[in-house]
Amino acid sequence: MLAGRHIVVGVTGGIAAYKCAVLVRELVKVGAEVQVVMTRAATQFITPLTFGTLSRRDVIVEMFSGSGGESTPQWTRHIELGVWADVMVIAPASANTVAKITCGFADNFLTTLVLALRCPLILAPSMDVDMWRNSTTQNNVRILKERGYHVLEPETGELASGLSGAGRMPEPETILRFVDSVLTGAHRDLTGKTILVTAGPTQEPIDPVRYIGNRSSGKMGFALAAAAAARGATVTLVAGPVDRETPRGVRRIDVMTAREMNEAVQREFPAADAVVMAAAVADFAPTSPSASKIKRGSLAKGSMTINLTQNPDILKSLGERKTRQILVGFALETEDGPANALQKLTSKNIDLIVLNNPHVEGAGFGSDTNVVTVLGRDGATENLPRMAKVDLAHVILDRVVRLMS
Secondary structure: OOOOOEEEEEEOOOHHHHHHHHHHHHHHHOOOEEEEEEOOHHHHOOOHHHHHHHHOOOOEOOOEEOOOOOOEEOOOHHHHHHHHOOEEEEEEEOHHHHHHHHHOOOOOHHHHHHHHOOOOEEEEEOOOHHHHHOHHHHHHHHHHHHOOOEEOOOEEEEOOOOOEEEEEOOOHHHHHHHHHHHHOOOOOOOOOOEEEEEEOEOOEEOOOOOEEOOOOOOHHHHHHHHHHHHOOOEEEEEEOOOOOOOOOOEEEEEOOOHHHHHHHHHHHHHHOOEEEEOOEOOOEEEOOOOOOOOOHHHOHHHOOOOOEEEOOOHHHHHHHHOOOOEEEEEEEOOOOHHHHHHHHHHHOOOOEEEEEOOOOOOOOOOOOEEOEEEEEOOOOEEEOOOEEHHHHHHHHHHHHHHHHO
16 A cells, blocks of 8 residues: 555654665555655764665755855745645654654754644654653653654664664664555544544632632543544534643634533534544533622621522433434542443443542543453443543543444
8 A cells, every 4th residue: 555655654763764775665665655854863873875876866855955145945845745645654853853743843853843744743753762761752752643643663772872662763774654544544543533522620610710610731632633533523612611722633723611511522523433522521501600709898797698500411311312413421530430330321421431530640630541441231340541632532532433333
């Protein structure tokens, strides 16, 4: 499937750059058209001449090229390549380049091209073990995954520094297979499906400045939306009030209250093939929110009573309406978790429920990781280990795909 495909290979500064010569050679051997882009640091490890000979194309290093004081701008090359490419793979992807891509830097041709890409981007990070384990690098990788980029995590073994651990760039054969799998759609098993995801908290106003809410960050729901889009789905994300970047390729609807979320979800539901209700929806709302800020001095005897009314049970109403849709719910429980989750699954006609406990280390609101139990209508129960929410999103979607089939 690589024959005739347009592939950009980005090479950054790292000792593993020499391995990329083999990758380029193999891509050309199977009939792909390969354009190599190097950072200036990469040329310290392997020459552009090597890649030019193997790819049979001029290698791009600078945004400007020329000699004798003349400068020929490549102003449109990054746009042209961004449209031309079927896939871009950066190998090795140094810690520096990973950080630049995360922050949106465009200070060389490679990072400028990344911003102009219309195709999938694959990164194969390679660096020393402590650089890889550094919390900044791990945070950058997590963000890139959440945006829908493919990250081939480094292999473990002996490193150039003499240390041993994670940091080795995957072998060219491994990268080649992964590029092929991306282009053949092996990672796009939700193509043609419409997925509706909810995320974040809701805020129920007491007055114009105060509200009843919860600590949900929206990270799990946004990870699910990004993962579904990366797998080819048409994704609509109904998001409560959170300050988070909209995942690549995702249509976002912002809401504030549970009733607003209900209206949006009910409107989008008929077109959905699956719904994942990851939002932490408030069960109750003040009956009569004040139109003006409530002043301390206006309270009788220094206290106040807020009358509450029940919000719509969105999940239950979807369970009553669903025909062909797969419905996934979440249950945050602090005691009797499995029993409560099963009761919720049955009473609300859910196909799959994801249970977690905020008291468990690495789980709950605001965390980048989660520890969950997945329960199905067929009685299957699976206790999953602690993992990044972006990875858990794919595990949940694996279950959705199986239910769809």
